Amino acid sequence: MFIVGVTGGIATGKSAVCEIFKEYGIPVIDADVAARKVVEPGRKAWHLIKKEFGDAVFHKDGQLNREVLGEIIFDSVEKRKKLNEITHPEIYSEMFWAAVRCFFQGHQFIVMDLPLLFESGSMVDYLYKIIVVTCEEDLQLQRLIERNFMTEAKAKKRISAQMSLERKCEQAHFVVENSGTTQDTREQVLRILSILRSYRAHWKLRAIAGLCCTGLVSLLIWIGFRVLYSQHSTVSRRR
Structure with missing residues (x-):
């Protein structure tokens, strides 16, 4: 299993993108919910x-x-x-x-909704691919004002507290431009989904995990036999 990170700016539409992944059976782990x-x-x-x-x-x-x-x-x-x-x-x-x-x-892969992925930096190395959701700046501001019922000054302060969308897009493997219609966004996400489903990285990880589990089980069996053999030898000597 590999992990795909979805990030972007506040009010750019990350949740809408993640909902599309959910529709197609991809688990989404939301940092805001956590x-x-x-x-x-x-x-x-x-x-x-x-x-x-x-x-x-x-x-x-x-x-x-x-x-x-x-x-x-x-x-x-x-x-x-x-x-x-x-x-x-x-x-x-x-x-x-x-x-x-x-x-x-x-699951082949999961999606993590990580609003502050680049700002915190903690999760970047654990992600196989990164998707940045962006939109036009004036549209982002309008969405934030309407969604959070805040003044323009407060909305601008919230936006400026995050890394710029331009810098985030530079570090992305995929960019979803969410300034258009819902259908435009859906088509972009489905193209990305098709690419992600073609990857085979999860088999390598599962093979490694399988080998580790096999090794651990073998070690436990070996320890068990050693303990039983030791106990049997002790009983035999006493007789």
């Missing part, structure tokens, strides 16, 4: 955020107030970095175990 799980009340990241940012970033019921926390971190590079240090290890751990489950289910 991020919501790891900050649930009582989790390790929840406690660390509370310690670092205080009660002001939580609702009365203990749930994280994402809007308040978002205002804080997008106004401060240092605080944004601190939040990432708290949450990213937990998020990647959550995604890792989800990927392991997909591996044992026999």
Whole structure:
């Protein structure tokens, strides 16, 4: 099994692209979903955020107030970095175990929705291919304002906090231009899907995993026989 990363800018349409992969039976592991799980009340990241940012970033019921926390971190590079240090290890751990489950289910490849792939840099080396979803800058701004009900100034601040789309596209294996119609985007994704399905990298990984498992089982059997032989020899000497 190999891993394909989908990234892009905020409000460029990453989720729409991932939904198309889901329609065709490709598992999608979403970093945003994992991020919501790891900050649930009582989790390790929840406690660390509370310690670092205080009660002001939580609702009365203990749930994280994402809007308040978002205002804080997008106004401060240092605080944004601190939040990432708290949450990213937990998020990647959550995604890792989800990927392991997909591996044992026999999937050829999976897709990971990673909004901050290049900004964090942690997952790049684990991805076989990278897809960047982009769109025209004015359209990105309009989508963000309408989706998040925010002012133009706040939307621009959110966009500027991320790496530019141009730099992301330079590091991609595939680029999906999502400024056109839904059908245009779908056709681009299906072309990429066809290419990904033609790859055979997953067989190499499965062969390596199979050899490792075979070696481990053989070692355990050998140890078992050695223990039994030792016990049998001890009993024989006593007789």
